[in-house]
Amino acid sequence: MSSDPRPPRPATPAGFDPSRAAERAADPTGWRFPEAERASVYRVIAGRRDIRRFRPDPVPEDALERILAAAHQAPSVGLMQPWRLIVVRELETKLALRRLAQRERLRQAGKFPDRTSHFLDQKIEGIVEAPLGICVCCDHGEPGAEVLGRGTIPETDVYSAACAIENLWLAARAEGLGIGWVSFYRPDDLRSLLEIPARVDPMAWLCVGWPDERPVRPGLEAAGWSSRMPLADVVMEERWQESAPPSAQAAPAIAQAAPDRAAAIAARDRSDQLAKPTGSLGALETLIERWASITGAPPPSRPRAGVLVAAADHGHVVHGTSLFDAAVSAQVAGAAARGQSAVGVLARRDGHELLIADVGLVAPTPEGVRAAKLASGTADMTAAPALTEAQLDAALALGAALAGELADQGVDCLALGEIGIGNTATTAALAGALLGAGAAVTVGRGTGLDAAGLERKRAVVDAALARAAAVGVAPVEAAPADSAPADSAPADAARASDAARRLDPRTALLEVGGLELAVLAGATAEAARRRLPVILDGYAVATAALAAVGLDPAVAESLIASHRSAEPGHALVLAELGLEPLLDLRLRLGEASGALLALPVIASAGALHREMGTFAEASIDGPR
Ligand SMILES: O=C(O)c1ccc[n+]([C@@H]2O[C@H](COP(=O)([O-])O)[C@@H](O)[C@H]2O)c1
Numbered sequence: 001m002s003s004d005p006r007p008p009r010p011a012t013p014a015g016f017d018p019s020r021a022a023e024r025a026a027d028p029t030g031w032r033f034p035e036a037e038r039a040s041v042y043r044v045i046a047g048r049r050d051i052r053r054f055r056p057d058p059v060p061e062d063a064l065e066r067i068l069a070a071a072h073q074a075p076s077v078g079l080m081q082p083w084r085l086i087v088v089r090e091l092e093t094k095l096a097l098r099r100l101a102q103r104e105r106l107r108q109a110g111k112f113p114d115r116t117s118h119f120l121d122q123k124i125e126g127i128v129e130a131p132l133g134i135c136v137c138c139d140h141g142e143p144g145a146e147v148l149g150r151g152t153i154p155e156t157d158v159y160s161a162a163c164a165i166e167n168l169w170l171a172a173r174a175e176g177l178g179i180g181w182v183s184f185y186r187p188d189d190l191r192s193l194l195e196i197p198a199r200v201d202p203m204a205w206l207c208v209g210w211p212d213e214r215p216v217r218p219g220l221e222a223a224g225w226s227s228r229m230p231l232a233d234v235v236m237e238e239r240w241q242e243s244a245p246p247s248a249q250a251a252p253a254i255a256q257a258a259p260d261r262a263a264a265i266a267a268r269d270r271s272d273q274l275a276k277p278t279g280s281l282g283a284l285e286t287l288i289e290r291w292a293s294i295t296g297a298p299p300p301s302r303p304r305a306g307v308l309v310a311a312a313d314h315g316h317v318v319h320g321t322s323l324f325d326a327a328v329s330a331q332v333a334g335a336a337a338r339g340q341s342a343v344g345v346l347a348r349r350d351g352h353e354l355l356i357a358d359v360g361l362v363a364p365t366p367e368g369v370r371a372a373k374l375a376s377g378t379a380d381m382t383a384a385p386a387l388t389e390a391q392l393d394a395a396l397a398l399g400a401a402l403a404g405e406l407a408d409q410g411v412d413c414l415a416l417g418e419i420g421i422g423n424t425a426t427t428a429a430l431a432g433a434l435l436g437a438g439a440a441v442t443v444g445r446g447t448g449l450d451a452a453g454l455e456r457k458r459a460v461v462d463a464a465l466a467r468a469a470a471v472g473v474a475p476v477e478a479a480p481a482d483s484a485p486a487d488s489a490p491a492d493a494a495r496a497s498d499a500a501r502r503l504d505p506r507t508a509l510l511e512v513g514g515l516e517l518a519v520l521a522g523a524t525a526e527a528a529r530r531r532l533p534v535i536l537d538g539y540a541v542a543t544a545a546l547a548a549v550g551l552d553p554a555v556a557e558s559l560i561a562s563h564r565s566a567e568p569g570h571a572l573v574l575a576e577l578g579l580e581p582l583l584d585l586r587l588r589l590g591e592a593s594g595a596l597l598a599l600p601v602i603a604s605a606g607a608l609h610r611e612m613g614t615f616a617e618a619s620i621d622g623p624r
């Protein structure tokens with residue numbers, strides 16, 4: 001005897017909803033989970049963290065399966081399920097991505113001067129440490145294909161894929177697994193690394209593994225970068241309220257030989273136990289970990305270096321590219337051998353093994369200098385390839401032999417340096433060819449050119465690059481001109497448009513050369529092969545190392561940047577290598593002087609790491 005005038009509602013499709021209308025009316029809350037289960041969900045949400053440090057222990061396949069399945073249960077508009085999940089286990093891939101991320105991290109640090117140290121403190125080691133990487137992609141599908149609910153908001157596929165990421169993240173947290181979302185990379189770089197087609201966007205790289213930290217607060221909050229806004233600041237009633245709450249305005253947008261991960265983790269574990277606030281030794285802690293990952297142990301308290309200084313001359317000096325004459329290269333090499341130049345003084349004082357080699361001086365080999373002349377200087381790079389194929393091969397082999405000779409003397413690391421009048425122009429051309437950049441950003445004053453000299457030098461470098469570009473254009477890593485992010489600095493845009501002129505490292509070395517640079521590239525590769533840390537000096541050495549990394553990417557893992565030289569191109573090269581220099585003293589001397597100046601800092605890091613007491617040993621209370 002119902003008096004309800006409304007027509008009965010259509011029955012729900014069979015199998016879709018087993019509940020009955022009367023049940024729902026009697027208990028509208030009847031769909032909820034028991035209280036303890038609800039509490040778990042909220043605990044997992046509140047306890048989700050961006051994990052940066054991982055144990056090497058493997059992730060069980062069944063747990064991986066569960067978190068992937070959780071991702072795949074995400075909501076998606078029109079059930080389009082646009083997420084694609086690439087599980088990456090190979091170390092080489094992770095190393096390559098870390099290099100890309102490191103590069104971006106350094107670039108972005110420069111864009112937020114007041115927050116540079118926060119950027120540099122952002123750990124990206126997790127990419128390599130975590131046993132798994134999951135690249136979450138969004139497949140945009142065929143352009144124009146009809147998808148229910150997507151007509152007016154084309155981005156709904158991205159929104160849906162983001163839901164999959166959050167599902168995976170929460171499931172991982174419940175499993176006790178850590179997830180670190182890395183976004184310091186350019187999508188195109190990751191696309192080419194993982195062979196992702198153009199219609200698909202790599203949205204996130206997730207590091208997945210057992211966490212080696214269990215943070216109670218978000219890392220960026222703990223680091224004082226920002227804090228979570230009060231709920232009331234982000235919730236509005238009925239209408240948009242334009243006067244953004246102060247906390248919202250303040251919140252910044254945050255935007256070869258395998259490394260020995262066990263040793264790096266052991267070093268970090270010890271760093272964390274030492275009587276100091278976690279991370280308070282800053283870049284020294286990164287250095288200690290890197291040294292351990294190269295050699296298997298933290299730096300010694302008094303590392304003894306094998307110092308290789310390669311000396312040679314350059315054909316282009318006839319165009320006035322240096323303040324000095326070519327004859328000066330041999331004079332400086334001779335002075336170094338007599339202990340009268342900077343490297344001679346520092347090597348003698350600290351007891352390092354010094355080997356100065358004439359690998360291409362125009363003048364006769366001075367006394368005390370190793371006679372290993374490959375040629376009498378290079379050809380003029382504006383007119384012809386600076387090196388012949390045979391010279392390049394001989395130079396790479398000579399560098400390897402000299403590095404091997406020093407390594408055989410039981411040194412702890414290799415410090416590299418050079419002497420060569422005109423070699424900052426050669427370096428600028430080599431950096432330009434490797435980076436796809438012009439003289440405007442790679443040329444500096446070298447030994448001290450004036451404004452007119454600088455113009456002359458730029459013209460020589462650009463002429464050499466133009467000649468070399470006609471010879472060989474590298475097919476890889478040539479980012480299209482429009483791929484630079486909208487907010488990037490003009491120099492970045494210039495980089496992107498110059499990318500088409502990148503040369504492969506061998507062609508670059510042949511065309512613009514530098515006998516000492518090729519020797520240093522060979523030495524770098526050999527030291528890396530022998531797991532000796534390579535302490536880079538200034539602009540020329542870093543650029544030679546960049547060529548070595550181009551020839552064999554694994555070499556990058558063995559490099560340590562001692563300082564940032566006054567030559568402007570040096571910073572570009574270091575960023576490309578993903579290296580943060582230990583010192584910035586505006587040095588521009590060469591000869592391995594910067595490398596030897598950094599060694600006492602490395603020694604101090606080693607001594608602190610080995611000799612400091614732990615909190616327990618020093619009877620100091622740990623953090624609250
Ligand atoms: O290490 C550096 O970054 C650096 C910067 C400027 C000059 N140098 C040294 O100066 C010489 C090259 O300068 P230049 O002007 O002759 O091209 C060469 O012998 C280098 O060792 C070195």
Ligand SMILES: Cc1cc2nc[nH]c2cc1C
Pocket residue numbers: 324328332341418419420447589590591
């Ligand atoms: C004096 C002198 C010392 C150097 N050391 C390395 N390059 C050098 C160039 C000059 C000119």
